[in-house]
Amino acid sequence: MYLLSPDQGTDWKTVLPPNECSYILGNPPFVGQTYQSEEQKKDQAFVLADLSAKGVLDFVCNWYVLAAQYIQGSGIRCAFVSTNSITQGEQVGILWSYLFSRYQVKIHFGFRTFPWSNEAAGKAAVHVVIVGFGYQSVAKKRIFESAPYSCQETPMSISPYLVIGSETVIGNRTTPLNDVPKMSWGNKPTDGGHFIMSPDERRELLDREPQAAPLVRRYMGGGDFINDIVRYCLWLVDADPALIRKCPTVLSRIEKVREFRLQSEAKSTQAYASKPTLFRQIAQPNSAYLAIPEVSSENRDYIPMAFLDKDVICSNTLQFVPAATAYHFGILTSCMHMAWVRTVCGRLKSDYRYSNSLVYNNYPWPEPSDNQREAIETAAQNVLDARKPHLAGGASLADLYSSAMPPALITAHQALDRAVEKAYRPKPFINDRERVEFLFALYEKISSPLAPTAGAKARGRKMA
Incomplete structure (x- = not known):
């Protein structure tokens, strides 16, 4: 044809x-x-x-x-x-x-x-x-x-995801399928790069204007997060105008942001020229949060995720879950969730392009017993503990989640995978296709208007 x-x-x-x-x-x-x-x-x-x-x-x-x-x-x-x-x-x-x-x-x-x-x-x-x-x-x-x-x-139907299942397709949702914390996009500067600073630029600014120190924060996008690239930004939300006026270099950067926005062809961007001290979109959590990069290599068995301090400004290429616990981290960094990601997630070239509305909000969470939840939390903490010495020694998440993944981290993830799978069913899953078929059946059960609401309110201990 x-x-x-x-x-x-x-x-x-x-x-x-x-x-x-x-x-x-x-x-x-x-x-x-x-x-x-x-x-x-x-x-x-x-x-x-x-x-x-x-x-x-x-x-x-x-x-x-x-x-x-x-x-x-x-x-x-x-x-x-x-x-x-x-x-x-x-x-x-x-x-x-x-x-x-x-x-x-x-x-x-x-x-x-x-x-x-x-x-x-x-x-x-x-x-x-x-x-x-x-x-x-x-x-x-x-x-x-x-x-x-x-x-x-x-003899059963094949779904468009090429697994056994119904003709159900996954569309965008604005809220999670289960009662779990909402995932949001980070902050979007739309600044022409004038809010963002390298370590050298930050040092030069503070050498000239040490009083500007409270106005500078660590800034992290998806690539920075995975590869441990250090950048900073001016963060002027609730900043004292009197302090800003005492910082000529900061004022100069603010003016350049205003000019950049005025020169944009998009009228919506032009409108933000009236607020040149602020990022265009602000969504910074007020507590520690779980960070998930928007784009991650398909060659990784797991998408690297980590907890960040509230003072680290996350860009719009990071997504975050505020007030996340060890339980949430454990589920999201498990082989069950990764099987869902590989099937449902969009792609940038061949890399995963994680979406809160398509992937996270549609993911069917388990209903664990108290013992199962505790097992997931313990295994999740073991994953974090296995990473600590390597991160402290200068390794990046990209280093850890590569073909050079440390044996102790592999072992910790395997234990976490088993704990998460048991929260879904006692029988082990053979492969990703079986996991996806199970998850799609659970998705249909939870999303059916005739089915009772599934997923008890998530709880768990905070991460240290």
Whole structure:
């Protein structure tokens, strides 16, 4: 099947009547939404004309919609090699909700993510899936894995995340599914870099104007957090105006922020020029908090997380959970949560792009007994304790969560994984696919309006 541009207007049913077609197979172009040409954007606008969120979809989605239109009421079977973004992250909720509700397609098989090499010199492999589907269902559905190769047969439905499950898709939520603390984005400066300082710039400022010390705070974005990069910022929330006036360098930076915002093409940014002493978006917690980077390498078994002091200003590339306990840390840094992340999380290239609204707010937490909760807290503290000597010796979280992960930390995480799994069920999970299938079933149970509210109010000891 060939994607037609708007001005061609060819109806494929007149070229090849559906009753003369048995299969539609293809390897459409691997073009993400940010890399589409103007012509491709026009094609997509035409094919997905009645889909409001089409602007975030990869180009391959057009083939799915065209095929779904073509096979209506028939036994035609389709299969496309596709970028794996259509089976994870926000694109799932947009594309598959549309295909299920509008065209009643059924997934017949899925070949889960594997690298697709390009023979051209200098071309990196992309991560792809193969999805087979049709208008009619089939008795046996199959899920394939490549490393190592396996084939799972099932009479049950296959979800668009390519695990056994219903047609339920995960969309954005504004509040957590369970009764747990809210996760928020950090502070957004929109300052042209004038609030932010390197250690040398901070030193120069305080050498000239030592009275400015109360106005300077440690500043941390996602990359700083993972790689232990030291930066500072001017933090002037509730600052004494008289003190600010005594600091010419600080005043100069404030003026540069004002000018930067005034020169912006965005009227919303221009409006913040009237408050040049403040970050554009302020969300700093007033207590210690659990920090989670927005972007983290897919090569890590766990997304690095840590507790930060309230005086550390977190940027908008960090997310935070205020008043988090050892229990919350333990659940979020477990293999159960990571299985959910790998399935539901969006991606930046191939790295995880963690989202509070998509990943955290939809995550189904367990209902542990007091003993199970205590076991998770103890195991979580052991993970933190295993990291301490290495962090004190100058290692970064990037160092610890790499192929050089210290054996003691590996052991601590494995113990934490077992404690968290037992809070979900007594029987151990075999692999991530089994974990995800369990979590999706639990998600459906909790999110059903007929189901009782699950998840007792989280409690636990604070972290030292």
